[in-house]
Amino acid sequence: MNESPAEAPRGYRLNNVVVPARPLEPALYLVATPIGNLGDITLRALETLAGADVLACEDTRVSRVLLDRFGIRGRPYAYHEHNAAEAGPKLLQALEDGRSVALVSDAGTPLVSDPGYRLALQAIDAGYRVVPIPGASAPLAALLGSGLPNDAFLFAGFLPSKDKARRDRLAELAGVPATLIFFESPHRIAATLVAAADVLGARPAAVCRELTKTYEEFRRGLLADLAGQYEGQSVKGEIVLVIGPPEEAAPPEAADVDNILRDLAATLPAGKAASEAAKRTGLPRKELYDRLMALKG
Structure with a gap:
């Protein structure tokens, strides 16, 4: 399993200054990374990535960009949905050997719609310490920029790709007294908005695209209006869809x-x-x- 070379001092580069990293206590560290703008990395995340004995990444090529930006040496170890059955036991063995393991996803907070949940659950069941390192989160960034109520919200991940299953899922969530947050792909956003307008009615919503990146965009309006805007459009980039809660029913006479x-x-x-x-x-x-x-x- 790849890790930082023993002969190289661990550390990270910040404003052209190399900051030494202290060794970490044995644990599984779940490290949030930027969802677009690398400036959103936290100091604690940098210290953890630089100080970990083993760095596990969903896509090593994506993580390499972040590591190179801040001068963190060592080669990341791949852990994703296609190799979890093989890679997971090796990471658990590293914990058993008293080493520190840092886990990152491609972007954002690990375990949110990625296979890291399986590894974290296995580590907890085995009695190993699991440490969250909070930071960037696409659902929360979208909620903040949506202008919709945030006193109660539900992150519901991805909706089904098939239209009937998508509408059935929306119907299940229709009565939830909270703002709904979904991940959605650009080629399905138009169909999803149509389904949401049909099932949920005239609710306010926001399509949040390319969050924290150069072409960040928020489109706000009623579901039906947004569906009309995206009809026939070619859309690119990562999308978070935020839908306002149902209106409170008027008390009966x-x-x-x-x-x-x-x-x-x-x-x-x-x-x-x-x-x-x-x-x-x-x-x-x-x-x-x-x-x-x-x-x-």
């Missing part, structure tokens, strides 16, 4: 609540009728029970 209670009470005991009415209206069960008792009285 008092007369409607009374009718629901009367209908339920005709076939159910008062307690069960109040419970079922609570499910249908979203009102507190006790309030509905007291109201039913008043109606009966």
